[in-house]
Amino acid sequence: MPQTIVNPARLTPPEARALFREGLVTPTSGWSAGWTQANLIALPKEQAYDFLVFAQRNPRPCPVLDVTEPGEFAASLFGGDLRTDLPGYRVYRDGEQVAEVPDVLSYWRDDLVCFLVGCSFTFEAALLDAGVPVRHIEAGTNVPMYRTNRDCRPAGELSGPMVVSMRPVPAELVATAVRITSRYPAVHGAPVHVGDPGALGIDDLDRPDFGDPVEVRAGELPVFWACGVTPQAAVMRSRPPFAIGHAPGHMAITDARDSAYQVP
Template sequence: MLSASSTPYEARLAARSGGFDAPTADVAPGFVQGNLAVLPRALAYDFLLFCQRNPKPCPLIGVSEPGDPKMPALGRDLDIRTDLPRYRIWENGTLVSEPTDVSAFWRDDLVAFLIGCSFSFEEALLAARVPVRHIDQGCNVPMYRTSIPTTPAGCFSGPLVVSMRPLAPADLVRAIQVTSRFPSVHGAPIHVGDPAAIGIADIAAPDYGDPVEIRPGEVPVFWACGVTPQSVIASVRPDFCITHAPGYMLVTDIPNGSLAV
């Protein structure tokens, strides 16, 4: 059982053993978490270019060598195939499986991309006494597809995905200031207020994650989200792809503070 004092290595080992299958918000506080996208080498350049053109939703923190599931710069004994609590397998843009280990699906031509996650700036929000509702409620962060287009690159294009945290107006400026210091994990919010203005029809029905309570007087605040590649995959429909399950991140050995500017 993981505790608030668990190390990143302990979190990865727990996922590897099958003993940890839950969202990683508030796991190993103080360390960077990442969204995962694994694509065939033939698509890797286009996806790298897509990330470079869309740094808010897709801030890259690591790219593997083709066929190599190890990313030693990100963590001790780290294995992309086993060290996330849950994965998604996509074929022709369709979700076909959500395994806890993708060793059986691994191929010599696969390239892994690790993308910064907003879970990493939540430690700074909490330290600044800005409440984080999904942590308080013990659930996954709500995420939504929007009407905001990403910048295309090669075959990749599609809508931006956002995560949402409701805040009281008194906390809003402090939240913007805090998250602006972390551009490698999505940075400042991209929208505050009316969800319909960015194409979200029902704030109580997220496309990914869980709904959270929005209390009277609070406003929804939206950050670009690393689940964006999954909405793009649904549009591009590559033959094969592996991603993380939304909210089930890779916990690295990189301190959050090293990403602050």
């Protein structure tokens, strides 16, 4: 690397993971089309119970797709190595980000439980198929993500704001976008808000808290979906002694098909 990936949408999950393991750092929206992508949050066993209850109480932002045994770094949904096969990681101590790194081998601990949390990239192929444009894929950038003024329901020591991702949608396609994404309840499902960033406490769409800004064109509305970076926002507020997350937008590409998370 940096090598040019000609068509990342066509790579299988093992092929994509091999590139990330070799050091490629890139957002993964549009990669390995048809394969489910997931957020990662790894916490010491001591904090893992609180996280599972937090996720149960906040299923829109925190749909748990898989949980490892403590110290394990493969998962039933993810045949690769969770320590190396994502394209980017963030490491937190006492809620402060202390590193952003391409692998976490040197940070690994045997008491870590890894949670794979559903990601809205999962329904982007379905949006495109339905004729709904996805601006950050067109632009080749990372999806914009924002902390909101909506607090999650706390659990034990964990609390924090809901994080959302945003996609600008032409007004005449908003209903289509809602209908399509409603069919994927395990990967954030329908939007949590349409149209008014201020109502979510977002002052400036051009300054996302995570990822890159995108253009909202005339005739488009900003549409907001719950986002799996929410666990990292909870880590930042609640300050557990240690945590590892994916770098926002730099997801785990799993061995599950998008269709596995689609309801009729």
